Amino acid sequence: MVSDDLFADPPEDTQEEILQAAFEVLQEQGYSGLSIQRIANKVGLQKASIYHHYSDKDDLLLSFVDHILDRMESDLIRTADVSPKTQLESILDSLLLDERASTSAVEISPPSDDLLRVFIQIRAQATHNSDYQDRIAAIDERHEEHLAAIIQRGIDAGEFRNVDPNQVATALNTFILGSFSQRATRTQVSLEPVHKSIYSYLENSVYV
């Protein structure tokens, strides 16, 4: 979903270079320490050049969220041709376990701690800013729709019980969000107990 290798490749253009600099400033200073000046210093541009691409720091951060969304989409497409159960478990393994699950049949890049910390900070802006609320809702809806589609596919294939796909998808997404928040705001937290419980839920309430 949220990919680790977001900026693994060299930036393709100035816009991506600016987003990468914003990501670094966010990691070091947090949202309240993020300014166009600091981004400009980091990337070695004049402030005016940043304003040529983005109207203000919120516009820039919302573009960052879109950038994450685009990467997420390409990750999802890569997992479309395995069984629904394998697909679901690959997503949960990569998102909840610190290390990439070695048994996973599908390779999804787990999000780095740095990316999760930035994601939680951006998400917190949605508590009092309606522009952020709309984008955050779009992210959640896209995740929920994707999870619901996997669950529907599992029902059709006879692997899953006749559950309500949207209900299960919303619950899984809430669980993933809580796990991200735990990882991003506590040091040395292990998500293994959480991972075990969600597998217990799937075994006893979702799988045939």
Added chain:
Amino acid sequence: MVSDDLFADPPEDTQEEILQAAFEVLQEQGYSGLSIQRIANKVGLQKASIYHHYSDKDDLLLSFVDHILDRMESDLIRTADVSPKTQLESILDSLLLDERASTSAVEISPPSDDLLRVFIQIRAQATHNSDYQDRIAAIDERHEEHLAAIIQRGIDAGEFRNVDPNQVATALNTFILGSFSQRATRTQVSLEPVHKSIYSYLENSVYV
């Protein structure tokens, strides 16, 4: 846990008056708009009077978190003499459903949307500030210990299976956190599907 009527009573002293003003500024401006000056204006004090009680805005916010923790404790004590199952479901009903569950045998004040929004903003500071990380970890650990104690009581009473109390408690706390984040960052989100799924988990994986 996090109580709605945090500031329902008139503040008892200047410190509580300052915390209440900080809560109001946080609701209106978010963390990045919070300043000692704005709090002073709101409460009708000089900045120096605020600094007499709190060294800076982070010290003030961390005291706010402690204030919430104290209130939480008193809520928990009030629920100690019902059956483990009833106690667990009362907590989940009040935290996850928008309205206080009318069937709930125990009265726990559900957290208001305003309080959840402020809580999510404060929590986000822990992504890059170790003082916040320590307090947030203390909150989570207290919640998890309390939930684990209820689950252990349920096992002892023969109401619950022989599950690992800490594992289930960590999972429930992660779920609650994800639900809080959903409620605080999306408008018009219903947690009913989430509530149904957690009950399904309890019925099929925890209860005897």
